[in-house]
Amino acid sequence: MSVLVVGISHRSAPVRLLEQVTVGVGDNPGVVAGLRETGPVAEAVVLSTCNRVEVYADTEGFHAGVDAVSDLLARISGVPLDDLKKHLYVHWEGQAVLHLFEVACGLDSMVVGESQILGQLRRAYATSRDEGAGPTLHELFQKALKVGKRAHSETGIDEAGRSLVTVGLERAVAAVGPLAGRSVLVVGAGSMGALSGATLRRAGCGEVVVANRTLARAQRLAETLEGDRK
Known part of the structure; x- marks a missing residue:
């Protein structure tokens, strides 16, 4: 066997x-x-x-x-x-x-x-x-x-991607102000895009639009994020 x-x-x-x-x-x-x-x-x-x-x-x-x-x-x-x-x-x-x-x-x-x-x-x-x-x-x-x-x-694998996303969001807030209620665009539907989208949802952002080279992966991530919102 x-x-x-x-x-x-x-x-x-x-x-x-x-x-x-x-x-x-x-x-x-x-x-x-x-x-x-x-x-x-x-x-x-x-x-x-x-x-x-x-x-x-x-x-x-x-x-x-x-x-x-x-x-x-x-x-x-x-x-x-x-x-x-x-x-x-x-x-x-x-x-x-x-x-x-x-x-x-x-x-x-x-x-x-x-x-x-x-x-x-x-x-x-x-x-x-x-x-x-x-x-x-x-x-x-x-x-x-x-x-x-x-x-x-x-290994801290849970934190590796999260740390990069956190730094990026901190810089975004410094540049444009609080993100709560704002519409945001996530470019890419890979692991970092998914983590970014989930973090933005938890931060109270409004609409999260996903742009990706392949439509199917963008749809999949968008539906996952919408489910997290509910």
Whole structure:
């Protein structure tokens, strides 16, 4: 048996397709049960957040595992399989483990270093534990949570981007005055743009407009910021 990751996220898919998958999968316990009913998958954990859906599986074969996970995600989400496959990413064995550790550390998040992902991983494992997580994934997720916790507590990764944004906003206030209630433009929808937008929302800014080279990522960030506002 080997560890496989099949996923879709804000990095790989347009907003509407990603939303269709996240809504379809959600906390649906049928995903784990359905995977275990397939021949290739012995264990499974499903991580589902607003920005990603990832299936971690202990499977007897690469191609059989990818097909089993892809087919089930397409069936549950209602996205045609051919359309879904264009936006899925796959990691196998060592790369699958490395990817999980990067996710736990917040390195793959829209806002790099955010620590909310640790709680999401913990809940994903707890949800899947009774139905689809056996000894292989138990050990892997326990190690990932320890790695993530250590990275957040010892490296200051949570503060790295936040410090740059804070300095930038302080200079903006010095130049134009208080930002509360003002409309602002965020250029770029990457991790720094996302962190800037979230910080501006907390500061009480009015409309936050996102400009980005690709429309889909700009829409995704704008919708995330609007959700934070609500």
